[in-house]
Amino acid sequence: MRHGWEGVVLKLLRGKDFTFTVTGAEQVTERYRRVHFTDGGLLAATGVHPTMWVRLWFDNAGKPHQRAYTLVDPDPGAGTFSLEFALHDGCASDWSGKAQPGDTIEATVQGTGFEVPDPLPERMLVIGDPASLPAINSLLAVAPKVPATIWFETTHATDRDLPFRIEDHHDLRTVPRPELVEGVQAELPKLIDDPAAAYVWIACDTVTTRTLTAYVQKDLAVPKDRVKALGYWRP
Ligand SMILES: Cc1cc2nc3c(=O)[nH]c(=O)nc-3n(C[C@H](O)[C@H](O)[C@H](O)COP(=O)(O)OP(=O)(O)OC[C@H]3O[C@@H](n4cnc5c(N)ncnc54)[C@H](O)[C@@H]3O)c2cc1C
Incomplete structure (x- = not known):
């Protein structure tokens, strides 16, 4: 899928493109869905940090629709992770509801980061x-x-x-x-x-x-x- 100008801008900002493949999904509650993926080489290329998120490119009636999602249980050894979708009206949310093993989605990694609080707080x-x-x-x-x-x-x-x-x-x-x-x-x-x-x-x-x-x-x-x-x- 072509990403249009948003994709171009992210690439200029040194984004990296990956293709994730769905391996399964679980309905956690009626309003929350977990989808499992293989990572298309993401974790080996970028490493992992706490709260790490990726930009996924959904197809919205032929137009690119980019939304951020947070990696759950990333496993660099296995090259797998899950995403958890809060469900509501929306293109990304709808995609998760229909995701089937073998489906693919493109992703860009840009903007994510994390600093451990130093010093750690008491609470x-x-x-x-x-x-x-x-x-x-x-x-x-x-x-x-x-x-x-x-x-x-x-x-x-x-x-x-x-x-x-x-x-x-x-x-x-x-x-x-x-x-x-x-x-x-x-x-x-x-x-x-x-x-x-x-x-x-x-x-x-x-x-x-x-x-x-x-x-x-x-x-x-x-x-x-x-x-x-x-x-x-x-x-
Ligand atoms: C860094 C980052 C990490 C994120 N990680 C996750 C994650 O792991 N899991 C996750 O579920 N979301 C996550 N989000 C939020 C997610 O990107 C947004 O909810 C996004 O708008 C969903 O896209 P959509 O196409 O489904 O809906 P949109 O097309 O963006 O919106 C459609 C309609 O749904 C409403 N809407 C959008 N999001 C919500 C919501 N969460 N609750 C209620 N109504 C909503 C909008 O107001 C709008 O009316 C993250 C966002 C950021 C910035």
Whole structure:
């Protein structure tokens, strides 16, 4: 498939193209689907880092439609990984629902990266939703002994049954949409003693992410380098 100008720009930015092949899929909940892939040489070429994501090129009625997805259980030895799709109306979401073994999809790797917080915080403060659950699970695995509080936005009843990889020292707080901002503002300040030592990770829709990032940096005075925020989808 030709990628059009977006593909050209990404290539100029040193993106790399790979073709992934579907090997299977599981319906995790009615609103969440996991698809398994072979990696077309991706993991050997790029290596793996926490919260790593790729840009997938979907076909939207003949037009290229690029969307980001986070690698789940990447295995460089086997050349395999999975992707988990939060399901809603959308071309990428629809593609995952129909994906069959043998189907292929093209991908570009550009823009992904990760820095381990240094120093590690006493508690990770994490805010996300089903689209960022794969990244949240990957983030928690970076510092498996560090406690974390996770505010998780739910839209559907089954969002509480998603595959959270949490342990006893992880405090998962589900908050129904659209009460996330209010809920976080009521609870987060109590968990920050020293703003300079805090670590806040935010990945929700773009509006929520922008609002919470401004709140954490301006109202709670957490320094920019201790806040990692990225809008994952446009509402
Ligand atoms: C770095 C990064 C990593 C990401 N990783 C993942 C991942 O691992 N799993 C995952 O599911 N998503 C992930 N996302 C989010 C995903 O790229 C977006 O949700 C994307 O918009 C889905 O594309 P689509 O073609 O299905 O829908 P679009 O064509 O983009 O949107 C169609 C409609 O669906 C709505 N919509 C889009 N996304 C959502 C959503 N998540 N929830 C509710 N409504 C939505 C839009 O507002 C619009 O009305 C990631 C995003 C980023 C930036």
